[in-house]
Amino acid sequence: MHSVLQRGNSILAYALSVLAFLTFCCFISTVFLNYTTNTDIKTVKVLVKNVPDYSASREKNDLGFLTFDLKTDLTHLFNWNVKQLFLYLTAEYTTPSNELNQVVLWDKIILRGENAVLDFKNMNTKYYFWDDGNGLKSNKNITLTLSWNIIPNAGLLPNVFATGSHSFKFPVEYTTSRM
Amino acid sequence: MDIATVFDDVKRMNKRQFFYQVLSFGMIVSSALMIWKGLMVVTGSESPIVVVLSGSMEPAFHRGDLLFLTNYPEEPVRVGEIVVFKVEGRDIPIVHRVLKLHEKDNSTVKFLTKGDNNSVDDRGLYAPGQLWLTKKDIVGRARGFLPYVGMVTILMNEYPKFKYAVLACLGLYVLMHRE
Numbered sequence: 001m002h003s004v005l006q007r008g009n010s011i012l013a014y015a016l017s018v019l020a021f022l023t024f025c026c027f028i029s030t031v032f033l034n035y036t037t038n039t040d041i042k043t044v045k046v047l048v049k050n051v052p053d054y055s056a057s058r059e060k061n062d063l064g065f066l067t068f069d070l071k072t073d074l075t076h077l078f079n080w081n082v083k084q085l086f087l088y089l090t091a092e093y094t095t096p097s098n099e100l101n102q103v104v105l106w107d108k109i110i111l112r113g114e115n116a117v118l119d120f121k122n123m124n125t126k127y128y129f130w131d132d133g134n135g136l137k138s139n140k141n142i143t144l145t146l147s148w149n150i151i152p153n154a155g156l157l158p159n160v161f162a163t164g165s166h167s168f169k170f171p172v173e174y175t176t177s178r179m
Numbered sequence: 180m181d182i183a184t185v186f187d188d189v190k191r192m193n194k195r196q197f198f199y200q201v202l203s204f205g206m207i208v209s210s211a212l213m214i215w216k217g218l219m220v221v222t223g224s225e226s227p228i229v230v231v232l233s234g235s236m237e238p239a240f241h242r243g244d245l246l247f248l249t250n251y252p253e254e255p256v257r258v259g260e261i262v263v264f265k266v267e268g269r270d271i272p273i274v275h276r277v278l279k280l281h282e283k284d285n286s287t288v289k290f291l292t293k294g295d296n297n298s299v300d301d302r303g304l305y306a307p308g309q310l311w312l313t314k315k316d317i318v319g320r321a322r323g324f325l326p327y328v329g330m331v332t333i334l335m336n337e338y339p340k341f342k343y344a345v346l347a348c349l350g351l352y353v354l355m356h357r358e
Binding site for chain 2: 055090
């Protein structure tokens with residue numbers, strides 16, 4: 001005879017294994033997809049200041065200011081195993097003191113079902129562009145790249161770099177006046 | 180199956196059978212330990228699976244979600260990755276995203292993190308006077324995601340009585356269950 005407990009136990013175990021199998025199918029059906037796409041980034045206004053960084057060392061560091069245009073369509077990146085895209089705009093550059101610097105200037109969370117057609121004009125950055133020292137003034141090659149981290153319902157967490165980055169240079173003089 | 184028959188079962192077991200049950204119980208415990216330690220070797224992380232305990236990465240990760248980590252020393256840290264790190268004076272590791280990174284040519288790297296759901300970076304969470312994280316603070320980097328599964332451990336940690344009840348039931352079941 002089967003008691004209530006035994007019946008409940010087998011129903012629960014069966015339901016869990018079906019759920020696990022379906023989750024695995026969901027993961028395997030999307031793991032090999034290509035999530036890259038093209039973006040269009042431009043900088044509008046670029047200037048650099050030399051001011052004390054009170055959030056860190058309190059020494060005078062280079063602080064970059066920029067506004068940017070961003071245009072891309074990410075609608076086709078969403079499928080049944082994409083819960084959220086975490087977009088971030090990275091500035092990557094080299095200075096004499098650091099071989100590689102990466103600073104996230106702006107980010108955005110897009111949930112599935114939200115508008116994923118982006119067309120921003122003259123956007124301000126969300127985070128301060130502090131350098132670790134004085135490497136921004138007259139820096140000739142700063143590369144802006146948009147990337148996204150895909151958050152699935154269940155599965156891997158890939159970071160994807162968009163094609164179409166933008167390089168710009170900082171002015172040779174500090175801006176001393178207020179903006 | 181009521182309590183009397185359960186104890187009848189135990190009484191009817193002879194010494195040999197009882198030892199066999201104890202051994203198979205030990206087998207289960209040791210294979211669980213082997214899987215955990217094996218995962219540590221394969222992933223290079225001291226804690227290859229972590230449960231998200233706070234809402235600071237919402238809406239990507241909620242309380243009770245499970246993360247799979249790797250920590251290969253040759254893989255560089257990059258901006259936008261989700262790292263799990265330990266801070267001196269805090270027992271619980273933190274899961275946050277890398278916001279800024281500076282790498283010198285001898286590949287020493289320092290970086291700053293921020294939770295997606297927090298409005299400021301993590302300098303307030305670090306040890307007093309600590310401005311940056313370095314590679315030795317990293318426990319692992321999030322590679323895989325499974326929702327809800329960690330809820331069981333959160334329940335067990337918040338209600339210790341529930342934990343002991345579950346452990347007692349499992350132990351009794353394994354010791355008394357006869358093939």
